[in-house]
Amino acid sequence: MQVLLKGLRLLNPDQGLDKKADILISNGIIEKIGSIDTSEIKDVKEYNFEGKLCVPGLYDMHVHFREPGQEDKETVVSGSNSAAAGGFTGVACMPNTNPAIDSAEVVKFIIDRGRDHLVDIDPIGAVSKGRKGEGLAPMLELYDAGAVGFSDDGTAVKTSALLRRALEYSKMIDAPIIEHCEDESLAGGSMNESIVSTQLGLPSIPTVAEDLIVMRGILLAEYTGGKIHVAHISSKRSVELVRDAKKRGIEVTAEAAPHHFTLTDECIKAFDPNYKMNPPLREQKDVDAIIEGLQDGTIDCIASDHAPHNIEEKEMEFIYAPNGIIGLETQLGITLSELYHTKKLTIEQIVEKLSINPRKVLNLEVPQIAVGETANLTIIDTEKEWEVDIKSFKSRSINSPFGGRKLKGKSLSVINSLQMFVDGEFHSI
Ligand code: DOR
Numbered sequence: 001m002q003v004l005l006k007g008l009r010l011l012n013p014d015q016g017l018d019k020k021a022d023i024l025i026s027n028g029i030i031e032k033i034g035s036i037d038t039s040e041i042k043d044v045k046e047y048n049f050e051g052k053l054c055v056p057g058l059y060d061m062h063v064h065f066r067e068p069g070q071e072d073k074e075t076v077v078s079g080s081n082s083a084a085a086g087g088f089t090g091v092a093c094m095p096n097t098n099p100a101i102d103s104a105e106v107v108k109f110i111i112d113r114g115r116d117h118l119v120d121i122d123p124i125g126a127v128s129k130g131r132k133g134e135g136l137a138p139m140l141e142l143y144d145a146g147a148v149g150f151s152d153d154g155t156a157v158k159t160s161a162l163l164r165r166a167l168e169y170s171k172m173i174d175a176p177i178i179e180h181c182e183d184e185s186l187a188g189g190s191m192n193e194s195i196v197s198t199q200l201g202l203p204s205i206p207t208v209a210e211d212l213i214v215m216r217g218i219l220l221a222e223y224t225g226g227k228i229h230v231a232h233i234s235s236k237r238s239v240e241l242v243r244d245a246k247k248r249g250i251e252v253t254a255e256a257a258p259h260h261f262t263l264t265d266e267c268i269k270a271f272d273p274n275y276k277m278n279p280p281l282r283e284q285k286d287v288d289a290i291i292e293g294l295q296d297g298t299i300d301c302i303a304s305d306h307a308p309h310n311i312e313e314k315e316m317e318f319i320y321a322p323n324g325i326i327g328l329e330t331q332l333g334i335t336l337s338e339l340y341h342t343k344k345l346t347i348e349q350i351v352e353k354l355s356i357n358p359r360k361v362l363n364l365e366v367p368q369i370a371v372g373e374t375a376n377l378t379i380i381d382t383e384k385e386w387e388v389d390i391k392s393f394k395s396r397s398i399n400s401p402f403g404g405r406k407l408k409g410k411s412l413s414v415i416n417s418l419q420m421f422v423d424g425e426f427h428s429i
Pocket of ligand 1: 153154155180278307308323324
C-alpha cells in the first residue's frame, strides 16, 4: 500500500532538515521525497497537507497507563489511542502500576499489550521492588526485557543509598534514573505552600521538598557518573540547580509538564481536584523560571505526566482526591498556544522537546525523515484553532482542567508501524 502526503514542510532539527516537499510511503517506508506527481503512481492514497508541518513522530517520556491493575482508568491500548490522537508515536510508561513494573514479566506484558499498536510503548522499570524503597528491582533484567529507564515515580527513590546503587547499575547500561523529586518528610500536602495555601487552609508542599531531591540527584549523579533525569520539574530553584549542574558537566536532564508552565496555584481557589497533581501547581515566578529553562535548554523535554483517574475518585473533596491529570491530547495544543504562538520558543525548539530530546534521554533512535527510513511522523497544523472537548478524547479518563480551553495548533495525523491515524481513525498503510 502506498500513501502520498502532499505539500508538507518537513522539519527535523536533528537532521538539519527544513524544506517543502511531498512524501511517498510504501509499506511503511519513506520511498520518495520531493515534488511527486500522482499520475506516475498507481494505487496510492493521497492526502493534501499543503503547508502543514511534518516532524519526527512526537514522543512523550512520562505517561501513566494503568495496566496492569487499574484498567478502568486507562489500558495500554486506550492510552496509546490517546497518544495517537494527541500526535504522539511513542510513549514511555511509568511503573506505578499494580503490580509495579518491577519484573521482566510485567515489562514483557506491557510491551505485548502495545505490540500491534501504532504507538511505540517503552516501559520504565521500577528502581525498587514494588516501588517500596527497600531493595533494588532487578534493573538489568528489566532492561533486558525492554525497560528503557528507571523510576519510582509517584515518590522519590526512598534513600540516598538506594539511589546511589541505582545510578551505579543504570550507568552500566547508560540508562537514566528518572526522579520524582520530592522529599517525603516535607511532602504529604495537597497543594503548593504559598500565601494561597494559607488563605485556603489546605495542607501544603513547599518547593524546597523538590529542590532537596533535585540536589541529591545531581550530587549522586556527579559522584557515580550515572544519569539523573528530573521528572516534571516545577520550582524555580530546581531549574537553577539543573542549570548550574549542566554547566558543571554533570549528567542531568529535565522535563516540564504543560500544566507547570501554564497554570499557578491560584487555580486551586476553585477547589477543583482537576487542578490537583504532584508536584503541585506553583507560583508565577516558578512558571516563569520553567519557561526560561525551556528557552535556554536547561529543560530538555516537555512531557505530559498523563495520569488518568476515574471520576468517582477525582470528584472527592480536594484533600482526598488523587493527584494527577490526563494530558496526552492537550499537550501539543497547549505547548503551541502558550510557547510557540507567544514566541517564547521556536518551532524547532518545540520539536526538540516533544520528539527528539525525550528519545535521546532514553537512548532511543530519533526517527529520520529520509528515503529508506521507516515512516514515523507527526503532521501538525500549527494554525488550527480548536476548543478542548474532553468527552471526545480517546483516553478512558476525563480528569483534565483544560476542558473548554481554546487552543491554536493540533496534530492532524500520525504515522508509524505500518499504520496511519487520521480523522480520528487508524488505517493500515
Ligand atoms: O500527579 C501525579 N500523578 N504525580 C505523580 O507523580 C503520579 C501520578 C499518578 O500516577 O497518578
